[in-house]
Amino acid sequence: MNRIVLLFLVSVLLAACSSGGDQATSPPDALVHPEWSRNAVIYEMNVRQHSASGSLRSAQADLARLKQLAVDVIWLMPIHPIGEVNRKGGENQDNFLVQPGSTSLGSPYSVKDYKALNPNYGSWEDFDAFVSAAHDYGMKVIIDWVANHTAFDAKWTTDSIGMGYYLLDEARALQPPTGTDWVDVAQLDWANGETNGLYDAMEEAMAFWVREHDIDGFRCDVAEKVPIAFWNRVRRTLESIEPQIFMLAEAEIPEHHDRAFDASYAWEFHHITNKVAKGEMNADSVRAYLNREADKFPSSAYRMTFVTNHDENSWKGTAKERYGDSVRAMAVLCGTAFGMPLIYGGQESDMDKRLRFFEKDTIPWGQYQSMSFYRILNDLHHRYSALHNGEFGSPAVQLVQQGDVMYYERSDGEYAVRVLINLSNKQVEFVPEGLEGYRSTFNRQNLSRTTWDPWAFEVFAKALK
Template sequence: MMKIKKNLMWLLILALAAWSCNSQNSKNGSSETADSTVVALPVSNVRHPDWSKNANIYEVNLRQYTSQGTITAFAEHLPRLKEMGVDILWMMPVQPIGEKNRKGTLGSYYSVRDYKAINPEFGAMEDFKTMVRQAHELGMKVIIDWVANHTAWDHAWVTAYPEFYDIDSTGSMYAPFGWEDVVQLDYVNDALRDAMIGEMKFWIEEADIDGYRCDVAGMVPTDFWDRARRELDEIKPVFMLAEAEKTELLIDAFDMDYGWHFHQLSNLIARGDTSATVIAAYFDNLAGTFPQGAYKMNFTTNHDENSWNGTVHERYGEGFKTFAVLMATVPGMPLVYSGQEAGLDKRLEFFEKDPINWKNYPLKDFYKTLLDLKHSNQALWNGDFGGKYVPVKTDNEAVVAFTRTKNDHSVLVILNISAQPHDVTLQGDAYAGDYNDVFGNKKITMRDNHQLRLEAWEYRVYDANAGGL
């Protein structure tokens, strides 16, 4: 997927420019055309699990999490993660990895040889069930990565059910996008659909997991996912995350998709390839196109970004914490990747053993502050449970400021998106009021046309939570 995303990078800049122009035209009253038909905003029919409304998500790279690389060793971290504020554990694939055409020594997590088993590298099924039970006892949920688009070449289906697989013009099975360690499935086959849903039901019934993160979800037919969601929900209410940014997936199948465009936009801003002013244009466009009620996942890194495109230090420089604050406070659910609380400063190997150096978790308090605020302030909750992004105008393009409000809860976020200090005036009075400085741990009153000075990459998050929870 990463090559595809890179090719779209500059198209994103052009799209954002168009969004900005359209947004401005609309505000100036110049968006009228001969056809004044109003396009209805799509609506998600998905019933989100109640526990997801103010949840955050944490991606677990099991192989690199500990020196042992086992489920049991990872489980020792559960109390620490709970204390940090983690709600949903997204486990990268836990199944056995194919040996045919394997990449590297240990292979890719995403080359699945058996959907119903545990990779012996990680332990046994009982270890996994125990870990899920322990997570549940701590109030956390567990979802696992699901690779429905392709299997390993030595998956039993390749020989037992060759009709499950797509073929090329020569009549041969093939690897999608040149991913030579996997073979493409063919969802024209109804028996494949039945079998795949059966495999997904297994983990909910057998291990009591709480849902799935679905790899390259946009490459699998939407009607398959719609059916899968219906049948999985009959067992228990599940949470479904799509590795895609495709509206139709969010109507009946998935709770949440990836904020890929916003992530790529943040990288462009950090590099100086575009201005931070496009952030407001992005959310203005999203408000008019994103399915009502659906969730968007925001992130500065994940397993793909870290291993293939660089660490947050490489991509965001000294501003990596500033962008983490942005991702945790704009509309959507924030993702924390394994090792971010340790200041992960290396690209983790993908096909080899490469344990994280935890270094006594130097950023755990930083992430705990953000995740705890997510829980307590309704303005930051997910989807329609939270508040909308409302930009605050400033006299400095390097400074991004916005508010979000829900019921009697609100936040004011001010970010210097530059490597230089700046003086700035927040224009107007819509944000004025009394707040708690979340990171400064002090009270502050913001007045009309408030002036302040921000150091390079400085971030301020002000919390007004009148009602409490």
């Protein structure tokens, strides 16, 4: 009897100690970045245009090359079935609503069914094989998620429950998002999403892709138009399925980084680099921005930097059109000043073509002219911890405070990286100081160079241990 009592008391004490320990060490409800993301580079894949067939099988065949490009995350533009009602076709700037039976493919951002795959891209077996192959190469797969709106003939519009998710007009009809020309999509009612069932339905649709098809995260279209409360909620749900989930917001809102999103678009920085290339701004503008960035966003935030993406290419112009001869200099700036770099499919071939947004328009790959350049840049991001994403890297310290030359250092005690970029269209004289023990990345002669051509650049690095 005494032995039983003793065992009971011991078990109670152990349980109390265990419970107390859990309370003392349990982590707060905070966003934790996936471990694999700390030095990751993103590659945006436009499946429709990536190959002549526009299929996932063809895209899968290119994964070995993308591994050689040293990218880590494959972001697939929307792969859902596309709506037919109010479908857009034609040219980017001269588009129109097509007639029934048209061969126009429409906008991939007009989603008909969140839990289905566009048959033009292949079967579920093809998709799962793509994800599995990417994982075998050590790469992750995220898919584009269009949560703000759907196609007018989306699956949700076929019953009264689904229709309750939409923001209807005075005639109780579907309507496009206000203030846009997105006439091919219908606005969802996010203001009442918690009570009308939209939160639950959208959350389940996103969870489906993680649970059933092993994807690693989402790039969330126009994320600022969806309540942060939903993003916070769905992040927690997705983490319960896959703790290493990754979320990218097409937005530039600091609060998105509190709990929901690992990464967001560095839109303002992108627009500044375009203006620098045109001579409308200069290196001082970039330095001022970097100071604002540090004040505005938490150090833990991943900020995605880029010279092009699908929107910029189709609507604003190719990288060559917007940057001219400064493309590589701006890519080096994006890859080293701060942030998480993005490469858009075709960028490694210096694609100078505005891809058609609503029609088939295969990327002209050529000879992959800039493959080596971007591989070197991505390798730098992997190799040197000072260049890693968010708080895993180190902030840039400006070594010169004015003039056309950007000269900055990122150092974390293990590695020191110095970057020099002539952000002007004229030759400049500049002697980079303090390079003892450094090696140059692109051209060893740059260690002793004092005259820098327009848009010239170099990355110097050394180990500190």
